[in-house]
Amino acid sequence: xxxxxxxxxxxxxxxxxxxxxxxxxxSIGERILGGTHAPGTLLPNEAEWGRIYGVSRTAVREAIKxxxxxxxxxxxxxxxxxxxxxxxxxxxDRDVLAWHCHAMxxxxxxxxxxxxxxxxxxxxxxxxxxxxxxxQIEALKTAFHGMKMAKSAAxxxxxxxxxxxxxxxxxxxxxxxxxxxxxEAALANLFSYTSAHNPYPxxxxxxxxxxxxxxxxxxxxxxxxxxxxLLRDTDSTIETARLxxx
Amino acid sequence: xxxxxxxxxxxxxxxxxxxxxxxxxxSIGERILGGTHAPGTLLPNEAEWGRIYGVSRTAVREAIKxxxxxxxxxxxxxxxxxxxxxxxxxxxDRDVLAWHCHAMxxxxxxxxxxxxxxxxxxxxxxxxxxxxxxxQIEALKTAFHGMKMAKSAAxxxxxxxxxxxxxxxxxxxxxxxxxxxxxEAALANLFSYTSAHNPYPxxxxxxxxxxxxxxxxxxxxxxxxxxxxLLRDTDSTIETARLxxx
DNA sequence: CAACGATTATTTGTATGATAATTGTTTTCA
DNA sequence: TGAAAACAATTATCATACAAATAATCGTTG
Numbered sequence: 001x002x003x004x005x006x007x008x009x010x011x012x013x014x015x016x017x018x019x020x021x022x023x024x025x026x027s028i029g030e031r032i033l034g035g036t037h038a039p040g041t042l043l044p045n046e047a048e049w050g051r052i053y054g055v056s057r058t059a060v061r062e063a064i065k066x067x068x069x070x071x072x073x074x075x076x077x078x079x080x081x082x083x084x085x086x087x088x089x090x091x092x093d094r095d096v097l098a099w100h101c102h103a104m105x106x107x108x109x110x111x112x113x114x115x116x117x118x119x120x121x122x123x124x125x126x127x128x129x130x131x132x133x134x135x136q137i138e139a140l141k142t143a144f145h146g147m148k149m150a151k152s153a154a155x156x157x158x159x160x161x162x163x164x165x166x167x168x169x170x171x172x173x174x175x176x177x178x179x180x181x182x183x184e185a186a187l188a189n190l191f192s193y194t195s196a197h198n199p200y201p202x203x204x205x206x207x208x209x210x211x212x213x214x215x216x217x218x219x220x221x222x223x224x225x226x227x228x229x230l231l232r233d234t235d236s237t238i239e240t241a242r243l244x245x246x
Numbered sequence: 247x248x249x250x251x252x253x254x255x256x257x258x259x260x261x262x263x264x265x266x267x268x269x270x271x272x273s274i275g276e277r278i279l280g281g282t283h284a285p286g287t288l289l290p291n292e293a294e295w296g297r298i299y300g301v302s303r304t305a306v307r308e309a310i311k312x313x314x315x316x317x318x319x320x321x322x323x324x325x326x327x328x329x330x331x332x333x334x335x336x337x338x339d340r341d342v343l344a345w346h347c348h349a350m351x352x353x354x355x356x357x358x359x360x361x362x363x364x365x366x367x368x369x370x371x372x373x374x375x376x377x378x379x380x381x382q383i384e385a386l387k388t389a390f391h392g393m394k395m396a397k398s399a400a401x402x403x404x405x406x407x408x409x410x411x412x413x414x415x416x417x418x419x420x421x422x423x424x425x426x427x428x429x430e431a432a433l434a435n436l437f438s439y440t441s442a443h444n445p446y447p448x449x450x451x452x453x454x455x456x457x458x459x460x461x462x463x464x465x466x467x468x469x470x471x472x473x474x475x476l477l478r479d480t481d482s483t484i485e486t487a488r489l490x491x492x
Numbered sequence: 493c494a495a496c497g498a499t500t501a502t503t504t505g506t507a508t509g510a511t512a513a514t515t516g517t518t519t520t521c522a
Numbered sequence: 523t524g525a526a527a528a529c530a531a532t533t534a535t536c537a538t539a540c541a542a543a544t545a546a547t548c549g550t551t552g
Contacts, residue, residue, distance in 0.1 A: 019533095019534070019535095020534075020535070021311065021534080021535090025315075045502085045503060045504080046503080046504070047503085055535080055536090056535060056536045056537070057536090057537090058304075058534090058535060058536065058537085059534085059535060059536085061308065061504085061505090062307065062308065062311045062534090062535095064504095065267070065308045065311040065312050065315070066311050066312070066314065066315040067315075068312065069271075069311075069312040069313075069315035069316050069339075069341075070315055070316075070339075071339075071340070075503090075504065075505090076503085076504075076543080076544080077502085077503055077504040077505065077542065077543040077544065078501085078502055078503045078504070078542095078543060078544040078545055078546095079502090079503070079504085079543095079544075079545070080502090080503065080504080081504090086420065086423075087411075087415070087423050087426070089423075089424075090336070090338070090339055090340075090424055091420055091421055091423060091424055092336070092338045092421070092424040093315075093316075093317075093336055093339070094317070094336075095315075100420075112419050112420065112421055113421065115373075115419055115421075116419065116421045116422060119365065119366060119369040119422075120365055120366065123365040127361075165333075169333070173358055173361055173362065174332065174337055174346075174358065175337055175338070175358055175359065175361075175362045175428060176362060176365075177332075177333050177335075177337060178336055178337055178338040178424075180333070182421060265504095265505070265506095266505075266506070267505080267506085291531085291532060291533080292532080292533070293532090301506080301507090302506060302507045302508070303507085303508085304505090304506060304507060304508085305505085305506060305507085307533085307534090308505090308506095310533095321532090321533065321534095322514075322515080322532085322533070323513065323514040323515065323531085323532050323533040323534065324513095324514055324515040324516060324517095324530085324531055324532050324533070325514090325515075325516075325531090325532070325533085326531090326532065326533080327533090
């Protein structure tokens, strides 16, 4: 019987990963993202999954339904569940992204994440400078204050995520919001990758402050540039971590 | 008993919307996106959904699992299924986006879509010009050829979608791919909104050709500008449609 | 021999009923 | 008053049966 719990994964405090069909979905999802089941191939049928994991077909089916909904699988009677081509995968889904980065080189993952961030985050800031409401800008300031108050590098992560999410909210475009999980993944992985070894924490703080200032003064181009500057710093943090590691 | 099939929705040829739990998911999903069930509120419990639609609890549960996976709901024993706050919704999911635009003013939807496209697509073209492989650029040319061959405005939609998807593929970044459904939604809705009344079809063709040229010649800034120019044209097409309608 | 049509077998889809686990609420008791 | 225990409502899981869809097989026929 296969393992369902990944014991080397102690984060996500009190998050609901206890339920059986969720554990199944995670396990099967990781297999797919990890390449054990290639796109276009057929998965074991439901009864067999049940045998493999020692659970009922009901639980298997609910897991499969979850994966269907995320674009990883399509199921048809008499044929089974087939892995969809990668371009159908909903990689901007929270779970799928987690399974994906689980199956990638941390450095390669961070690079592709940074590529995406450099595309949209400066524009997010520009939109926020134009359309952000006073209360949204206040939330941005609050998150920044939280970053200043952090005692350790580990404590910086949460308010840092809040900061970027607040910026995203201030852009006031629903379609942009799913990209928030890219930011979450970026910061979480960045922290674990650099092992809390950020060479210039106070510099990062200054850059964030510049963003707050530009957005609250409605300086569109300034906001864009401030975010871009922060992301270039992040790039070099990643690079130094890569050089000092192997 | 509520209706499950929306008879005014004849598109999606041969797509699998026949299965009960999918119809349920769509129906409940549209209710949520439409605002019938506000974020933070509790849904009817599973047994009651079964009574409402006249189906078994099994089908209801599988529908709920699908919606869970898309971030619209969380379910807990003894409490029920609660609608998640909007920022958790996975709006870049194909189904969720369809339900979303179903519940919005077409014009407002197209505007927010265009906002997002103007952020991403120029940079996607730039990446394609840098990283696109010869075969990917060939696919771009093929799609363009398909647009030229189209006899009517309706026939243009499919190769147009192919064109932008090919561009997206050529960018070679998995995290950008889910963005493709935004393009699909944009073009499909654009067509139905403007009622095939594109004032300058040959102009659009020229703009697409400029994109092909820039990308295949590896002109990064040129590709960026060509896409931006196309999107400005799309903006004005939307605007003229808005003015001639009401 | 080829093409087509009925048959069969396999897999998912749906229904039903029962039991377990979880957790908000209420009651009881110190 | 407060904590512990009983309760109740709801989802979670299981087992089983049958229905529906369809790929594959096998005849049948032209």
